Amino acid sequence: xxxxxxxxxxxxxxxxxxxxxxxxxxxxxxxxxxxxxxxxxxxxxxxxxxxxxxxxxxxxxxxxxxxxxxxxxxxxxxxxxxxxxxxxxxxxxxxxxxxxxxxxxxxxxxxxxxxxxxxxxxxxxxxxxxxxxxxxxxxxxxxxxxxxxxxxxxxxxxxxxxxxxxxxxxxxxxxxxxxxxxxxxxxxxxxxxxxxxxxxxxxxxxxxxxxxxxxxxxxxxxxxxxxxxxxxxxxxxxxxxxxxxxxxxxxxxxxxxxxxxxxxxxxxxxxxxxxxxxxxxxxxxxx
Ligand SMILES: C[S@@+](CC[C@H](N)C(=O)[O-])C[C@H]1O[C@@H](n2cnc3c(N)ncnc32)[C@H](O)[C@@H]1O
Numbered sequence: 522x523x524x525x526x527x528x529x530x531x532x533x534x535x536x537x538x539x540x541x542x543x544x545x546x547x548x549x550x551x552x553x554x555x556x557x558x559x560x561x562x563x564x565x566x567x568x569x570x571x572x573x574x575x576x577x578x579x580x581x582x583x584x585x586x587x588x589x590x591x592x593x594x595x596x597x598x599x600x601x602x603x604x605x606x607x608x609x610x611x612x613x614x615x616x617x618x619x620x621x622x623x624x625x626x627x628x629x630x631x632x633x634x635x636x637x638x639x640x641x642x643x644x645x646x647x648x649x650x651x652x653x654x655x656x657x658x659x660x661x662x663x664x665x666x667x668x669x670x671x672x673x674x675x676x677x678x679x680x681x682x683x684x685x686x687x688x689x690x691x692x693x694x695x696x697x698x699x700x701x702x703x704x705x706x707x708x709x710x711x712x713x714x715x716x717x718x719x720x721x722x723x724x725x726x727x728x729x730x731x732x733x734x735x736x737x738x739x740x741x742x743x744x745x746x747x748x749x750x751x752x753x754x755x756x757x758x759x760x761x762x763x764x765x766x767x768x769x770x771x772x773x774x775x776x777x778x779x780x781x782x783x784x785x786x787x788x789x790x791x792x793x794x795x796x797x798x799x800x801x802x803x804x805x806x807x808x
Contacts, residue, residue, distance in 0.1 A: 524549075524605035525584040527576045529591055531598045536572035542594055546587035548576035577605065619656040624668030626692055628655030631720060642695045645720055646686050649713055653685030653746075659770040662795055662802035663689050663746050666768040670742050671696035677741035680704075680762055682733065682755070683771075687714030689744045690726050702727045702736060732758075739764035749776040753783045760787035767805040777801045 527548075531539050533555055540551055554564070555572035567573045578584040584602055591598050620629025620637075627641035637643045646654050653660055667689055671677070676699040681690040684703035694701050703726055705711050714728050733755065743763045745752060749772045752759070759767070767789060772780050774796060781791060784805050793804040 523579075525578045525581065526603050526605050527578065527584050527587050527591075528601045528603070529574045529576070529598050530567065530571055531574065531591075531595055533567075533570055533572045535595050535598075536574065539574055539591060539595065539598070542590045543574060543576035543587050546576075546590050547578060547583035548587065549579060550577045551575065618654050621655045621661050621664075623655070623661050623664040625696065626664055626668055628664065628688060628692075630654070642692075644688060644691050644695065646688055646691075646717055647720070652710070653688040655688055658797040658800045659746050659802075660688060662797055662800065663744055663768055663770050664692055665795070666802060666804060667692045667742075667744065668696065670766060670768075671698065674741055674765075678738075678764070679742045679744065680736065680740040682743065682745040682759060683747040683751075684714055684728065685710050685746075687717050687726070687728060689746065690714075690728075691718065691721055691723055693742065693744075694723055694726055695721075698742070700740075701725065702729075702731075702740070704729055704731050704733070704736070706730060706732075733762060734758065736762070738762075741765045743767045746770040749773065749780050752780050756783035756787060760784055760789060763789060763805070763807055765807055766792075767803075769803045769805070770800065772801050772803060773799050774801045777803060781805070 529539055536555060552575040554567050560566050576587060588600055591600055618630045620633055625642050627638050628644045628646060629637060631645040631647050634645060655661060675697040678700040679693040679698045681703040684690055684705045687703055690701050690703035708730055711728055711730050718726055739762055741764050745759055752769055781803055788808055789805040790808045792806045795802045
């Protein structure tokens with residue numbers, strides 16, 4: 522079957538109404554991107570205050586009807602009608618995963634094992650349903666911090682909050698960390714991280730869904746690549762865990778001050794920032 526997509530850019534206030542219009546014109550499915558949906562790599566994001574709605578139709582007549590209906594309701598809406606290119610998704614998603622080299626580290630998918638560089642510390646991560654393949658800027662920014670810190674802190678203790686696939690904890694372990702604890706509040710991520718640890722022949726990393734209240738002590742290096750609002754909410758729990766260094770990511774440049782403030786008021790000082798595109802990494806240390 523060949524499909525047509527009708528992509529409509531509308532002011533966010535019109536979004537729900539246009540979704541109804543597109544559905545009533547016979548859409549088999551809708552994809553909505555707006556200020557509340559996460560931004561995906563390689564997928565066009567809506568402008569501020571706008572939404573992008575993609576509706577899928579299995580015949581031209583319905584697609585034409587949809588376009589006419591949208592034009593009638595929102596004459597200024599930008600509309601693009603395109604044939605949907607058939608993809609073998611079992612292969613396509615693999616192509617989106619890129620290996621990355623960060624300092625001494627190389628992180629890539631298991632199917633690149635044969636071609637992984639022999640002179641790097643290699644991690645093989647198959648992301649499946651968890652976040653953390655290394656190629657997202659927030660992850661690679663943290664990997665760089667891990668690489669740097671581990672050069673001078675062999676045997677240090679590490680706490681990775683929001684571990685996803687486990688990639689940051691694994692990087693620390695491979696580079697010589699001692700006690701390494703990684704937690705995530707998503708059970709699927711924790712299961713997957715355990716599989717990934719096995720795949721990489723890593724033992725001795727404590728991976729669990731424990732909350733920070735359940736983890737005793739402080740850590741030389743605390744890593745937290747989570748979103749800004751979560752980092753702010755968790756500040757009273759994360760800050761006391763930091764013995765030496767805290768590395769935070771998942772923060773957009775314009776959110777940096779607010780996140781930092783939540784930690785500066787808890788006995789930490791700022792020791793650096795690194796920006797990549799719209800993302801910023803915040804490095805703090807125990808004063
Ligand atoms: C952006 S991913 C980071 C994954 C990986 N650490 C990396 O750097 O690629 C954020 C992770 O934090 C987890 N998370 C979100 N809120 C959390 C919380 N309150 N406590 C623990 N983990 C949380 C999510 O389930 C997700 O796996």
